[in-house]
Amino acid sequence: MTSTLDNLALSPEAQDLLFREARTANAFTADPVTDEELREVYELIKWGPTSMNNQPLRVVFVRSDEAKARLLPHMGEGNRAKTGTAPVVAILAADTDFHEHFAKTFPHFPGAKDAFADDTRRTEAAKLNALLQAGYFIVGVRAAGLAAGPMTGFDAEGVRQEFFAGTEQLPLVVVNIGHPDHSATFPRNPRLDFEEAVRVL
Numbered sequence: 001m002t003s004t005l006d007n008l009a010l011s012p013e014a015q016d017l018l019f020r021e022a023r024t025a026n027a028f029t030a031d032p033v034t035d036e037e038l039r040e041v042y043e044l045i046k047w048g049p050t051s052m053n054n055q056p057l058r059v060v061f062v063r064s065d066e067a068k069a070r071l072l073p074h075m076g077e078g079n080r081a082k083t084g085t086a087p088v089v090a091i092l093a094a095d096t097d098f099h100e101h102f103a104k105t106f107p108h109f110p111g112a113k114d115a116f117a118d119d120t121r122r123t124e125a126a127k128l129n130a131l132l133q134a135g136y137f138i139v140g141v142r143a144a145g146l147a148a149g150p151m152t153g154f155d156a157e158g159v160r161q162e163f164f165a166g167t168e169q170l171p172l173v174v175v176n177i178g179h180p181d182h183s184a185t186f187p188r189n190p191r192l193d194f195e196e197a198v199r200v201l
């Protein structure tokens with residue numbers, strides 16, 4: 001795959017790293033992922049935009065054997081083995097109490113917190129924006145030279161009780177992270193063409 005998009009500001013190599021050559025990982029090499037890399041991923045992706053700068057994404061990095069043992073029973077059967085062997089696993093959650101941070105994150109609008117007094121409105125905004133941030137997170141993992149294996153095949157209520165009890169945080173996506181072992185990568189499936197997915201009006 002060598003085609004490049006000439007009108008993008010990113011170099012063709014960066015385009016490949018983030019998208020064209022990046023694959024969803026199902027297995028990982030023994031190469032470690034450092035705490036510094038995890039911090040750098042967050043420090044990069046925190047700049048992705050959210051509505052009213054609400055930033056509902058919360059991340060739990062699962063690395064230790066003890067923490068893995070708490071997570072694995074809640075993973076879908078087909079996802080359990082690869083999650084067990086990933087160097088690090090991120091649980092991405094939406095904080096429906098994001099409005100508590102508006103004094104810091106949206107200081108020019110003192111009414112922001114009260115505008116989200118309604119639970120339903122707040123939960124919808126939390127999920128929408130945390131999922132956007134989950135997309136930034138996957139691309140951020142790739143920008144760090146790592147590979148991501150995102151999964152929604154898990155018992156969300158079980159993971160919530162195990163890792164988020166006593167909080168207003170809802171787990172949405174679990175992401176395996178590491179250096180990819182491409183022997184387990186599936187054949188690439190086609191993407192929809194511009195003409196199939198896009199209208200220019």
Ligand SMILES: Cc1cc2nc3c(=O)[nH]c(=O)nc-3n(C[C@H](O)[C@H](O)[C@H](O)COP(=O)(O)O)c2cc1C
Nearest residue numbers: 022023024025079150151152153154173186188189
């Ligand atoms: C939100 C989300 C949920 C996913 N859930 C699972 C899952 O539970 N199990 C799994 O094996 N793959 C899962 N995948 C992986 C997708 O099937 C994969 O990313 C997609 O087919 C693209 O693969 P590629 O990046 O190698 O082209 C998920 C991906 C995303 C983005």
